[in-house]
Amino acid sequence: MDDDLKTRRTAQNLSATRKALRLALAISVAVPLLFLLTFGYFSYQRVRSETVDLADRLSDVAQEQALKVLDLDFQIASRTSDLVGSSNDAELAARQEQLHDTLDRFCRGYPQVNSVSIWGQSGALLVNSRYYPVPEVNIGDRADYRATRDLSTDIYVSPPLTAAVSKSPIFTTMRIRRDPRGRFLGVISVALDIQYFSRFYQALSRGDDAVALGLYRLDGTVLVRMPPSPVGALRGDSLLMKAIRDNRLSGQMLMRSTVDERRRIVSFKKVGDYPLYVAAGYSTDAVFAKWLYPFAAVSALVLAACAGVWTLVVFSLRRVSAEQAILIRLGEETLRRSHAEAAAMQTQRLGALTNLVSHVAHEVNNLLAAVTRQMLVARAKDYQGVKHEVEATLKATAQSSALGRRLLSVTRQLPLHPQPLHFASWLGQALPSIQGTVAPMRVAVDVPDDLWPFQVDPTELELAVINAALNASDASSTTSVAVLFIRAENVKDDSDDEWVVIRMSDNGEGMTESVKARSFDPFFTTKRDSAGLGLSQLQAACESAGGHAELESIRGEGTTVSMYFPRWQASSSPPIEAQAADISGAHVLLVEDNQDVADGMVALLSEYGAKATHVTTADDALVRLGSGERFTLVLSDVQMPGKVNGLGLAEWMVANRRQEPVVLMTGFASELRRARELGITVWPKPFDMQLLFPYLESKAL
Incomplete structure (x- = not known):
């Protein structure tokens, strides 16, 4: 009986020990396995991130190289255009030898430039930097010439071509020539050597067959690719082609190449303002190979040396860290969602107000148009004894129309009427309104008599100035002697561009760096009763006139808002005098x-x-x-x-x-x-x- 009891107890102990050993075995297998899976995932992400960085660096270098070549191309084309001016075909043919020598000097020492050519109105070759006298070549029927002539683009980049004379692989950039009256004179083309790009890409890849580099047109045409492309263009369903169509300036993506069907991590960038993109890719197969060897070595060491308890602790710590990270991300997501909901609600309210005001202003404009037309009829009939009343009514409708334009300006649905403006004269009329807006703040004006005119919508300018003045008034509310300084000056920048700069400064409390960084953001405000659209409207007014806005602020000293407008050059043609209309029969x-x-x-x-x-x-x-x-x-x-x-x-x-x-x-x-x-x-x-x-x-x- 006692022996039987001891046997059962021993069996139970053995069973418990077996279960414990199985559990320990399971833990010793499962925990390292989970650890290795976690390690493998993050190590792969690290290798992948390094590959993304590599692709990004390669695309940066390719973009910089393409920019340098195309900037050189632009300089050569511009110098050639300045050289030939508005000369016609016969005049260029007469100067062929002189022009050939000059163009040859332009291109000498630049292996990336195959040649520079001047083509006539019919597409005939008139001057070439490589050949004198020029051979009889006509590209009037070639696609790049027709596109440049018919579309009148600033610059046209051709598909890969074979040079008409040298038979070298090239692609060309073409720019149209016109006379002062805007008539077509011909085309200036710069032929760029495709082999130059190929050699550069070969050197950049250092012979690594996992690297792919390419230069593409906006329609997906492959200009240069290393390794060489068996097809001439990207497929329409390519992710890279979609990014180009969407006019994205840069980005990264994981995609299967439509050229050689290899999966790659791709970084692409637009080449400045030119209609070209560069892309650099790295094969995911090579990424996997770079990750596999170190992962296998670490796995062998871990499986051979790690202990179950230590592995369990490490795993627990990782789980806790992961849960903390999840909670942090959850909190950030909740905060972002609340901000998004608040912004959406504000946008809905502003949208409703915009629709209401714009439709009211539209109906008012219709009524004013009806009154104006009737008054003009009365004027055409020599007033019939009511001249004073008609002119007074016309003046009132003009003022009401201006009020309607202000309403539409607030709703961002104002049809702009840019016109040449002399700021000194305009400010003299607008100053009483500005002073009334910022009172009791004092307004000091410094506008020189020789200030250049600029072109802008007067209503948009008035709204921008009022917004800047209101901001200055709010910022100076605690200042004992608040002053708004309005200054204007003529400025010529390093590129010889001429600007009229209007600076509005206050002596208020200034802005912090964080507020300054977001000052032009729509809906951003530090005031409770503001929609946060004042400075964003000011910036939009400057940009719609071809300029820009800048802001400087020093905490405790004040803020300066600068509005830049390009100088307006008056036409040299004499003004056309108004004449009586003869429209009988129309x-x-x-x-x-x-x-x-x-x-x-x-x-x-x-x-x-x-x-x-x-x-x-x-x-x-x-x-x-x-x-x-x-x-x-x-x-x-x-x-x-x-x-x-x-x-x-x-x-x-x-x-x-x-x-x-x-x-x-x-x-x-x-x-x-x-x-x-x-x-x-x-x-x-x-x-x-x-x-x-x-x-x-x-x-x-």
Whole structure:
């Protein structure tokens, strides 16, 4: 009995020991395995990150090399253009030897440049840097010449070609030549040596067959590739081609090459402002091979030496660290989500206000247009004893129209009217409004008499100045003697570009570095009752005029906002004097759903002797046009009821009645942009009726 009991107890102990050994065995196998899997993952990510950095460095070098070559190309083309000026084919042919010698000196010492050529109006070779006299070569039917001539692009980069004379593999950059009247004179082309790029890429890759380097056009055409490409262009479904179509300036991606079907980590970059991209890739097979050997060695050491308990502790620590990282990421994500929700709510509120104000301003513009047209009819009829009242009404409608433009400016839907502006004169008129905005803050002005004019929308400039003044007033609220300084000066930068700089400074508390860094961000504000759009509007106003904005601030001393506008050069042509319009016999199809506006325009046109046919929808206009009825001009609103709006009508006219001009009129900036993209003349409401007369005088039926 006792022996039996001892046997059962021993069996139980052995079973427990066996279970413990199995558990220990399982732990000794599982824990190192989990550790190695974790180690393998992170080590692979490290190798992959190093490979991404390598690809990025290679693309940086390739981009820098391409930029240097293309900048040299630009310098040579510019010097050649300056050399030949507006000479015609015969004049260039007469100077062929002199030009050949000069171009040869331009290219000497630059192996990347195969040749420089000047092609005539018909595509005939007139001058070449390598050959004198030039052989009889004509590229008038070649795609790159036709594209440069017909599309009038600033620069056209050809696909890979074989040089017409030397038979070397090249690609060319072409720039159009025009005379002072804008007529086509020919093309200046610079042929770049593809072998030069190939040798550079070969040296850059150091013979590593895992590296791929390439230079591509915007349409995916392969200009240069190392190793050489068996196909001529990227496929349309390529990730790299999609990034190029999306106009991304740079990036990294993991993709399967559509050229050789190898998976690569690819870094791409656009080559400055040129229509080219460079890409550097590294094979994932090579990444795996670089990772595998050290991982295998570490695995062998760990499996041979690590102990179960130590491995378990390390694993636990890793788990705790991972959980802490997850909690941190969860907290950051929650914070980001709350900020995103707040920004979305603010955007919705601003969007509703924008729609309301823009539509109110649009309707007010229609009413003002109707009143203005009727007053112009009265003026055309010699006033009939109400001259003072008519002129007063016209002045009031002009002021109301300006108010409507301010409303649209606030909603960012203002159709811009850039015009040459003399800041000193403009400031003299705007200064009372500025002083009233910042009172009791004192305003000091320093504007020289010889300040250059610049071109800008006056309403946008006024809003920008008021926004800067309001910021200065808020920043100086605690200053005992607050002063707003408005200074202007002429500036010429290192590139000889000429700017008019308007500086608005305060002596307030200044900004911290963190606030300064975000000062131009939309919706960013440090004030409770502000939408945070003031400085962003100021920056947008400068950029829409071709300039930019800068901000300097010193804590405790004040802030200076500088607005840069490019100098406006007045045309050398003498101004055309206004003449009485003779539009008798002209026939206008007026498409306008607002009856008051239409009545005023019909009456005014009739007073000048023109016939006007009014329809209220674009659908009705298409019926008349489709019946074959002819008009001197089709003048249409954009937003109208019916199946077709004004843009649809204009597109139909361009496609079917190109000989008859069509002009659109609207009060929304978004419609102005779309219409101009289609190449259609568009005027913002309300517009000066004098704009119609050139169309009607020169094309009266």
